[in-house]
Amino acid sequence: MAVDALTIVRAVYVAAYAAIFVIDLRSRRIPNVFTYPLLAIVPVARPGSLGLVPLDQVLTASAVAALFFFFSFRGWMGMGDVKLAVLIALAEPPPVAIAALWLAFAGGAVSGVILIAARRAGPRTALPFGPFLALAGTAAALTPELVGAYSPFAVLWR
Structure with a gap:
């Protein structure tokens, strides 16, 4: 059984x-020792990409960076997130x-509500968001078709 390059990259993710x-x-904390190398391999991780990331992904990442940087600037999450x-x-x-990030926010919100209902946290209690992003990233890496089907923008890319 042959293993292709994309499978290896997804396993690394x-x-x-x-x-x-x-x-x-x-x-x-989310150590840079994980995020920086992974960001560096994204352009070469796609078979046949010639080291380029598609423009729609660059635009999506730019919008995500702006939104999440705003959240970080307000103190709602860290730069690792x-x-x-x-x-x-x-x-x-x-x-x-987009669907993976939505899943991360939904998971964080649900766990926050559960913790508040169980009186283990208050409305101002800081919860780490990285685990929810990591779970969403894992779901996206392992089952991109399934995760993408739940995106509100999926029809634009079909």
Whole structure:
């Protein structure tokens, strides 16, 4: 059974997402040692890409960077979350990236509501967002067709 390059790249992403999940949950930090190398391999990770990222992915990643940087500037999330969100936006086609980021926000919101209802957290309690981004990135890497099907913008890319 032959393993293609895309499978290897996706395995690297999933392994990094697993490490990020655990590290951010414990320390509330996403180390650059994970995000920078992954951002560097995105352009060469696609078979036949010639080292270029498609323009729609660059535009999506730029919009994600602006939005998440605003959140970071307001103190609502850290720069590690910004870099991880940009990684997801660059690594996946726009419908998949948008759906994955939506899943991360939905997962964070649901867990926050559950923690508040259980009186384990208050409305101002800071929760690490990296684990939700890591789970969403893993879902996007392993099942891009399934995740992309839930994107509100999927019809634009068909």
